[in-house]
Amino acid sequence: MGHGFMDIALTPSVLAAQKEMHADHLWTQYKGHREFTRFTADEAAFIAERDSFYIATASESGWPYVQHRGGPAGFLKMIDDRTLAFIDYRGNRQYISTGNLIANDRACLILVDYPRRARLKIYGRVEKLGLESDPPLTDRATDKEYGAKPERIFRLRLEAFDWNCPQHITPRYTERQIADAFAPLRARVSDLERENALLRGQLERRGEA
Structure with a gap:
């Protein structure tokens, strides 16, 4: 490449x-x-943190189709510096992306980190594999604790990638990220409430005396 x-x-x-x-x-x-044809440690870390991405494919009629894919953080696995893989779990069973990739293996992925306003674009060729066709790869790509039903595995061979500028990416946060950010504040409020209750009790006892 x-x-x-x-x-x-x-x-x-x-x-x-x-x-x-x-x-x-x-x-x-x-x-x-700009000949980004091998993933580096920066892309590996970025991909491992993502819990979703968008994948664009094209049908035999020439129409594009963009699908949102989601799962546990890191469900898109970097196998090596030119290979990605992810398990295709059962969804609404339309199989539009799956069918498109059978006819045309070209795909474009966009991964977004909304809080840090970073965006990674990936061109690749995607191969559809049965779960039993490459057991080591399937095992590596499977998230054991994820309850969805796996149907197949997709392996992407990198053609090229590039990073986008952060313009127009509005920061958005998951419930977990918000909860983690507010955890110290909630802990401080709990401490103050306990301290307030203790002081109120002391004042009440002095009033009784």
Whole structure:
């Protein structure tokens, strides 16, 4: 893989759109290194923390389909620096993404860290595997304590990735993140309530005396 994210994304029509908007020089003259074709420790840490991602596929009719995938944090597993895998659990049983990937194995994933306003884009080719076809891979990708019913496994071979700027990403927090952030405050309030009750009791006893 000697190409980068922009080599895939910058098609003739995209280049034409950039030229029309006078933005073509931003990329045709770009001198930075953007050949992100191997995951590093930064991507590994980011992926391991995510509990959801969006996956885009295309049907035989040419229509795109974007699906939200969710699960326990880290359910998208990084197998090596060019391979991701995730278990496909039973959902509404439409199988649109599954069918699209049979006809066209190209996919694009977007992973978002809302609190830190970070976004990772991934181009890859996705292979559908039976749960018994690669037991070590299936075992590694399975979250044993997750109660959903697994149906298959998807293995993604990385073509390229890139990071987005944080613009327009509104910080959002999960219930767990909010609970963790407020835990010290709740503990302090509990301490003050106990202290207040103790002082009230002392005052009442002095009044009786």
